[in-house]
Amino acid sequence: MFQGKTVVVTGAASGIGAATAALLAERGADVIAVDLNRPQREFGRFLRADLSDPASIDTLAAALPAGVHGLANIAGLPPTRPAEQVLKVNLVGLKYLTTRLVPKLADGASIVNLASLAGLGWTEPEAKPAIDDSEHLDFDDVAGFCARHRIEGARSYFFSKEALIVWTLRNRWTWRERGIRMNAVSPGPVDTPILKDFIETLGARAEEDMRTMDRPGRPGDIAPVVAFLLSDESAWIRGTNVPVDGGMYSNVLCQMHGF
């Protein structure tokens, strides 16, 4: 399915990114793994980069070949990490890498952003001012932005995913004339090294959420969905957010709307 295609996967050293890189390699892709840490399994080429640092992203973008067919933006930090760092990796760095890479993407390429069920609050009117203000947020202004919008602690994670979903929706047609499309995937809780961070952050609410589920997700539940969105089979899926969460989002919607 991916023979002759080059796909860049960020966050490829662990969890969902590692599972996605492995699956794409198995399906014939030429995988370029990007992470702070070297993946334990070799999937193809590895390029070390710090996605919280614009200079490191510039070096990465220069090192990547032209004609890339897919970009899976999976690297991310959990809500237990410092707010500014979370915003830099999960949102500002992700957008910076993507926009730097677009000129090097092949026509018809697909971009997939790992958002989260934690980003479902993007539809709330209170979320809009900060999301709008983040549209052109750059690295130097992250501290000021967090102060302006009182984004501290775990809120940084929720905000980063809300803004990422909106950015994905807003850019539904930005690169349409080149056939380049972008979508998001929003998992519920997935059993990776950062699951404990979510449980720590959400406390009783996480335990309640887990009770409504038959089981937590596994990286192998998410990777095939990312692969589908990267493939030509999903060519007409554009600018959308796909929940992959064992039914949790539907559960929230039904409760919210009284069904």
Ligand code: NAI
């Ligand atoms: P993980 O911690 O297993 O993997 C994240 C990877 O990102 C690691 O390999 C890490 O080294 C890399 N990374 C972190 N900061 C980086 C930086 N500055 N530069 C380059 N690489 C960096 O986490 P997991 O669970 O696989 O998460 C992947 C994505 O899925 C994240 O964006 C996360 O927010 C999202 N997600 C995870 C859920 C979960 O329950 N595990 C639920 C919903 C979304």
